[in-house]
Amino acid sequence: MTHHALVNNEYLLALGLTLYHVLWQGAAVGLLGLAFTVFLRRSRPQARYIAAYSALVFMTALTLGTLWWCTPARNAQEAPAVAAADKQPATFLIVPTRPRRPLPSPEQALASLAITAPTWAISAQRPLPLLLRLDHQLYAAAPWLGVAWLGGIALMALRLLASLAYTQSLRHIGARPVEQRIAALLEDIALRMRVSRAVRALESVRVKTPCIIGTLRPVILLPAAVCCGLTPAALGAVLAHELAHIRRHDFLLNLLQNVMLTLLFFHPAAWWLSRRIRIERELCCDDLAVATHGNPHAYAEALSRLAELAHSTSALAPAMSDGSLVDRIRYVLAMPEQRQHGARGLAGGAVLATIVLLLVFGSLGGPQEARAQQSPPQVPV
Numbered sequence: 001m002t003h004h005a006l007v008n009n010e011y012l013l014a015l016g017l018t019l020y021h022v023l024w025q026g027a028a029v030g031l032l033g034l035a036f037t038v039f040l041r042r043s044r045p046q047a048r049y050i051a052a053y054s055a056l057v058f059m060t061a062l063t064l065g066t067l068w069w070c071t072p073a074r075n076a077q078e079a080p081a082v083a084a085a086d087k088q089p090a091t092f093l094i095v096p097t098r099p100r101r102p103l104p105s106p107e108q109a110l111a112s113l114a115i116t117a118p119t120w121a122i123s124a125q126r127p128l129p130l131l132l133r134l135d136h137q138l139y140a141a142a143p144w145l146g147v148a149w150l151g152g153i154a155l156m157a158l159r160l161l162a163s164l165a166y167t168q169s170l171r172h173i174g175a176r177p178v179e180q181r182i183a184a185l186l187e188d189i190a191l192r193m194r195v196s197r198a199v200r201a202l203e204s205v206r207v208k209t210p211c212i213i214g215t216l217r218p219v220i221l222l223p224a225a226v227c228c229g230l231t232p233a234a235l236g237a238v239l240a241h242e243l244a245h246i247r248r249h250d251f252l253l254n255l256l257q258n259v260m261l262t263l264l265f266f267h268p269a270a271w272w273l274s275r276r277i278r279i280e281r282e283l284c285c286d287d288l289a290v291a292t293h294g295n296p297h298a299y300a301e302a303l304s305r306l307a308e309l310a311h312s313t314s315a316l317a318p319a320m321s322d323g324s325l326v327d328r329i330r331y332v333l334a335m336p337e338q339r340q341h342g343a344r345g346l347a348g349g350a351v352l353a354t355i356v357l358l359l360v361f362g363s364l365g366g367p368q369e370a371r372a373q374q375s376p377p378q379v380p381v
Helices: 003-007 010-039 045-070 072-077 106-116 130-169 180-192 224-229 232-247 250-263 268-293 296-313 324-334 342-373
Strands: 175-177 200-204 211-213 219-223
Touching (some): 010 045, 010 268, 045 250, 045 268, 130 250, 180 200, 180 232, 200 224, 219 232, 224 232, 232 250, 232 268, 232 296, 250 268, 268 324, 296 324
Antiparallel strands (some): 175 200, 211 219
């Protein structure tokens, strides 16, 4: 594809303009998620988990909606309504302009400036104001940013597919059934947690931390150090935690989370929300496991023992490097019975969500229609 064809490709231009919008939209949604986290800091982790996951879903929906808003197909549907406005020379403010014509040159931009803004057109040789020059450069770079976005999505998708293939291989390579005592313990805990699906437990030499694989036929993978180095009570706590993941369908939700992160890989707010989701997910499973285990102190002791095994074998050390296990132990030991700030946090978050929605949809829809109805004065150059 030649440079001219790339610059004038409406679909790549729509991708680039969408990227500009998503940068500020994602920042607004990230601030909204942060506000929910602060408001719900004394609530159950399930509330914070729902808030963070909903924010990531909302950011993804905004991205897809903005992309549809900028696509040539939608603009073609509006062609009769804006035919009169399209006869005027183009202006190129990124927000909220949508692509309808090939990219003007700087000379055409100066000519357009002389007609649509006569107060600036004192001299045909006068350079463009800084704002319009910057806007023109952003508009020119939009197709290239669209190409970069597509390339990043392709790389992230390949990474996700490779991770899925490796995860599925863990079922068969280097794995064997656990001892009968562990299988019986797993069956007893699954019955108490009301997990209706059949769950298998395998001892694996390839995993470095207990984990689950699959949704329809879930499998719990346990490292050999966990099977041999934990007491029955501690092992029961680990199994209860993994069964909580299965009960909550976390494998599927985590897969959807990674798909959304593949689309929004460029935005720091998406990565922050994804990290918050993972932290709150573990706390949610700790809640369910403690409710089954019945003793928060025994459960916290099991987590501590798991950390000791990780340190001694260095297999789990990377997973513990962010300090999340310490926070989980602190949370389990505190385990407040009454949390009364949830309703107030949800109310405050709802107000912020309403403000963000008004800003997003108002900025996308309002000025464009107003500009289409406006007839700028005709002033000769």
